[in-house]
Amino acid sequence: VQLVESGGGLVQAGGSLRLSCAASGLAFSSYAMGWFRQAPGKEREFVATITRSTGSTYYADSVKGRFTISRDNVKNTVYLQMNSLKPEDTAVYYCAAGLSSAQAMAANVRFVTYWGQGTQVTVSS
Numbered sequence: 001v002q003l004v005e006s007g008g009g010l011v012q013a014g015g016s017l018r019l020s021c022a023a024s025g026l027a028f029s030s031y032a033m034g035w036f037r038q039a040p041g042k043e044r045e046f047v048a049t050i051t052r053s054t055g056s057t058y059y060a061d062s063v064k065g066r067f068t069i070s071r072d073n074v075k076n077t078v079y080l081q082m083n084s085l086k087p088e089d090t091a092v093y094y095c096a097a098g099l100s101s102a103q104a105m106a107a108n109v110r111f112v113t114y115w116g117q118g119t120q121v122t123v124s125s
Helices: 102-107
Strands: 002-006 009-012 017-024 032-038 045-050 057-059 067-072 077-082 091-098 119-124
Touching: 002 091, 017 032, 017 091, 017 119, 032 067, 032 077, 032 102, 045 067, 045 077, 045 091, 045 102, 057 067, 057 102, 091 102
Parallel strands: 009 119
Antiparallel strands: 002 017, 017 077, 032 045, 032 091, 045 057, 067 077, 091 119
């Protein structure tokens, strides 16, 4: 199984980035997908998750209204559109796949089955 993130980089506060995660080696439509992030010295935290087929989504309060998660079950790809970025959004962003529900993944990282390698997002003030 491979989850390969792309789209990270350096952006000014108020700017936008779109992360992509291409999945291979798994039945993509059978997995809830999500994004998590980890800042230096902090634990990995939930950002957003999306259900297998209905497209229901869950967001951390800190990103609600600014970030949008979506998925394409034909391209086996999950996206994270990040708008109105803030310096506190700076972190390594990880793609995640889980056989459990999107809601369970949102509640606890132990419900993540597979992780990507991460992509750095840096927001300058």
